[in-house]
Amino acid sequence: MDRGEWHGSTRDHAVLGLLRDVEPSAGGSVDIGRAMRAGRRRVRRRRVAVAVAAAAATALAVFLPSLPWTRPAPPATPASQLVQDGQAFDAAAPAFLVGSAGGFTPDSYETGRYRQVIRLRSTDPASRATAVITMYAPGRQPSLPDGEPAPPVNDRPARWIPRGLAWEWAPGAWGTVALEDQTEDRDRAHRVAQSVLPRRGAPVSIPFTVDPAAIGAGRRLIGVVTSYPNDQVTTRVSVKYGTHDLAGDWIEVGVRQPRPSTAPNADLSSTPAAISASEVLLLPAGKPYAIFARGGDGPARRTLATAVTVNAGSLNT
Known part of the structure; x- marks a missing residue:
């Protein structure tokens, strides 16, 4: 038996199997020719349905891995690699x-x-x-x-x-x-x-520098604060300095998007500023950012805010 006969025999067996579903006519007989033609049409329809289902399954298998909720979570970083000397991040x-x-x-x-x-x-x-x-x-x-x-x-x-x-x-x-x-x-x-x-992350990129002389005696970097992107825009980056990591003597300086309603009420180093009881906010003319300082006392905030230099090329400068 050659392959053509095998395929033909298989096809005919499939069609004959479909004859079991054909109802006899009112006279009790079955029109074999009509039934064979109907059976072949059913086989073709089934093959098309199987092909469509297979194509859909293949497309689904290709598409699903690209969906964010189907991706596996990134591996956790062992605690021993997150802390320095076993006790500090x-x-x-x-x-x-x-x-x-x-x-x-x-x-x-x-x-x-x-x-x-x-x-x-x-x-x-x-x-x-x-x-x-x-x-x-x-x-x-x-x-x-x-x-x-x-x-x-x-x-x-x-x-x-x-x-x-x-x-x-x-x-x-x-x-x-x-x-x-x-x-x-x-x-x-x-x-x-x-x-x-x-999970260990890369050090935060700071888009400005601070004159070390303005930080204050005994203070060191104790943290960096960043906003999560909102509409793909990070609206705030700042650094915090203090004499102790968990103490309340911190002072913070950074850059953020200015609120449209903010109006200057002072001038610091030839720059318009909005000064309140808790914050100094510099509003450089024509710039898309404001420089702020919080914490510490009033003179320290003024000194720190005016010691910031925004890096060229960052923050659309």
């Missing part, structure tokens, strides 16, 4: 990757040696709900949480705290989620915690 680089979860999305990230803080905003533009994630280096949390046990977070032990959750993201290292200005919502807090992944 890199003060200029983020140590965690945070996703959108529980109706929140990241708004800003503050690096630090002993803790890193991620502020969240609601994904609903009409809502003012906010939350804060605080991640501590090993042994740097103020106290161990003593709330009732919570479901594990990424297979790590967790406990409930007032309006939030604490979990041990690595041995001896804890993180917390706090829902601000909200009633208890444990499910929401747990989903936010699940979105936090230990």
Whole structure:
């Protein structure tokens, strides 16, 4: 038997199989010719359906890997690679990757040696709900949480705290989620915690320099604050200086998008400025950015704000 006969025989068997579905005429007989033609049409339709289904399956297999929610999560960075000397993060680089979860999305990230803080905003533009994630280096949390046990977070032990959750993201290292200005919502807090992944990031790129003489005696870099891109635009980058990493004696200086409603009320170093009780804001004429200084005292803020030089080519300068 040659291949042509085999194919023909197979085709005829398929058609004959379809004859079982043909109803006899009113006289009790079957028109074999008509039934064979109908059977062949059914075979052709089935082949077309199978071909379409196969093509659709192939297209789906090609398309699905490109969808962001089907991509595997990036691997977590071991805690031993995130902390220096076993007890401190890199003060200029983020140590965690945070996703959108529980109706929140990241708004800003503050690096630090002993803790890193991620502020969240609601994904609903009409809502003012906010939350804060605080991640501590090993042994740097103020106290161990003593709330009732919570479901594990990424297979790590967790406990409930007032309006939030604490979990041990690595041995001896804890993180917390706090829902601000909200009633208890444990499910929401747990989903936010699940979105936090230990992952070393590159040091933050700072688009300006600060004259070291203006920083102040005893102060050093204790963190960098950046906004998450909103409409693909990062609206704020700043650096924080202090004498101690977790103390409250910090002073911060940086650049941000100016608010259209901001009006100058002073002049510093021949630059229009808006000065309030808590902030100095320089408004360089014709520039798409403002230079701000917060924290410290008034004279220190003025000195620091006027010591900033925006790098050429950055911030559309």
